[in-house]
Amino acid sequence: GFNCGIVGLPNVGKSTLFNALTKAGIAAENFPFCTIEPNTGIVPMPDPRLDALATIVKPERIIPTTMEFVDIAGLVAGASKGEGLGNQFLANIRETDAIAHVVRCFEDENVIHVAGRIDPLDDIATINTELALSDLDTVERALLRVSKSAKGGDKEAIILKNSLEKVLPLLNDGRPARAADLSDDDLKALKVYGLLTLKPTMYIANVNEDGFENNPHLDAVRQLAASENAIVVPICNKLEAEIAELEEDEKAEFLEAVGMDEPGLNRVIRAGYGLLGLHTYFTAGVKEVRAWTIPVGATAPQGAGKIHTDFEKGFIRAEVIAYDDYIQYKGEQGAKDAGKWRLEGKTYIMKDGDVVHFRFNV
Numbered sequence: 001g002f003n004c005g006i007v008g009l010p011n012v013g014k015s016t017l018f019n020a021l022t023k024a025g026i027a028a029e030n031f032p033f034c035t036i037e038p039n040t041g042i043v044p045m046p047d048p049r050l051d052a053l054a055t056i057v058k059p060e061r062i063i064p065t066t067m068e069f070v071d072i073a074g075l076v077a078g079a080s081k082g083e084g085l086g087n088q089f090l091a092n093i094r095e096t097d098a099i100a101h102v103v104r105c106f107e108d109e110n111v112i113h114v115a116g117r118i119d120p121l122d123d124i125a126t127i128n129t130e131l132a133l134s135d136l137d138t139v140e141r142a143l144l145r146v147s148k149s150a151k152g153g154d155k156e157a158i159i160l161k162n163s164l165e166k167v168l169p170l171l172n173d174g175r176p177a178r179a180a181d182l183s184d185d186d187l188k189a190l191k192v193y194g195l196l197t198l199k200p201t202m203y204i205a206n207v208n209e210d211g212f213e214n215n216p217h218l219d220a221v222r223q224l225a226a227s228e229n230a231i232v233v234p235i236c237n238k239l240e241a242e243i244a245e246l247e248e249d250e251k252a253e254f255l256e257a258v259g260m261d262e263p264g265l266n267r268v269i270r271a272g273y274g275l276l277g278l279h280t281y282f283t284a285g286v287k288e289v290r291a292w293t294i295p296v297g298a299t300a301p302q303g304a305g306k307i308h309t310d311f312e313k314g315f316i317r318a319e320v321i322a323y324d325d326y327i328q329y330k331g332e333q334g335a336k337d338a339g340k341w342r343l344e345g346k347t348y349i350m351k352d353g354d355v356v357h358f359r360f361n362v
C-alpha cells in the first residue's frame, strides 16, 4: 500500500494525531496475514460512495481502501550526520511515499516547547535542514559521478547533471528540493536518488480549537508551503483525539455540536491520497463491495494488477460502469439496459469511481 510518514519536533502533537488516526483506523487483528509494526496505523479512506454502492448491491461486506500512517519519532538536530537514531530516522523517512510534517501552531503554556517559544517556521526549518543536508550529501556524490561522463558527452549524464544542479543551491540553503523549478523530465531524472525533500509533503498545522482563523502561525505556515510546493492541513489534534475516543453514535452528535461535518482526520487522509496522486475504483459484487487505490493515469491492466498480479498478466478486458451511472440506474443491470456498460481494453486509462469487472486468463 501507500504510506505517509508523520514527522515533527517533539511536543508538537504527533502522538496525539497518530493515536487519533490509529483509533479511527483498522485494528491489527484484521490483518492476520501481515505484520503491522506498532508505529503503523492503517486508516480507511473515508468514501461515502462505498455506502451508496452497498445500498444497491447489499454485499456481505464493505472494504474501503486504506492509507498507512507511520509515526516516525525522533528527529534530532544532527540526524544527517548519521548518528545512531538520527540515521534510523532518515532511513525510515526514505521508505515512505509522502511526508506529513506536524507543526505546532497552538499556544498552550502547559505544553512545553523544545525551543521555548512557538515559532512554526523555525521548527520547520530545523527539520527541513536535516532532510536537506542528507539530500545534499546524496546530490553532491551523484554530481561527482555524472560530471565526468557529462564532460565526455554522455547525453543521459548531461541531463542528470542539469537536474542535479537545479536542486543543489536550494539544498545548500537548507531548503527542500521540491521548491526548485523542476520539469517533469527533471523529476524523472532525479527519481533514482529518492531525495527526501522531493517527497510530496503536507504540513499538518496543529491549531487550538479556536485557531483555524486569525492565526498568524497558521498563516506563516501557509505562506511557506506555497513557496515550496507543499500543502497545509490545519487541524486540532487534541480535538481529533477526543473525537476518536467516542462511540459511533456519540460521534455524530459531538460533531454536530461543534459544527463539523466529519472528523478533521478525514482531511488528513484525503490530503495524503491527493498528495500521492491516487484515486479509486470499485468492485461491486454480492460478496463484497470494495474500493481499490490506483495512481491517477493507471491503465486497466495496472488497475487489475492491484487485485492480483495474475489479473494484470492475463488481462483480457474490463467491464466498466461509471459510478454516477451505477447509482442512477441502480446497479449493473440497470446500467446495462441504459447502455452505460462499457467494454474497455488494455490501453484504457482508469477513471476515478469506475465500477469494474475484470476478465482475465489464468
Ligand code: GDP
Pocket (backbone or CB within 6 Å): 008, 009, 010, 011, 012, 013, 014, 015, 016, 017, 106, 107, 108, 111, 206, 207, 208, 209, 235, 236, 237, 238, 239
Ligand atoms: P509529540 O511529542 O509531537 O508526539 O506530541 P504529543 O502528541 O505527545 O503532544 C504533546 C502535548 O501537547 C500533549 O500534552 C498534548 O496533549 C498537547 N497537544 C497536542 N495537540 C494539541 C492541541 O491541538 N492543542 C493543545 N492545547 N495541546 C495539544
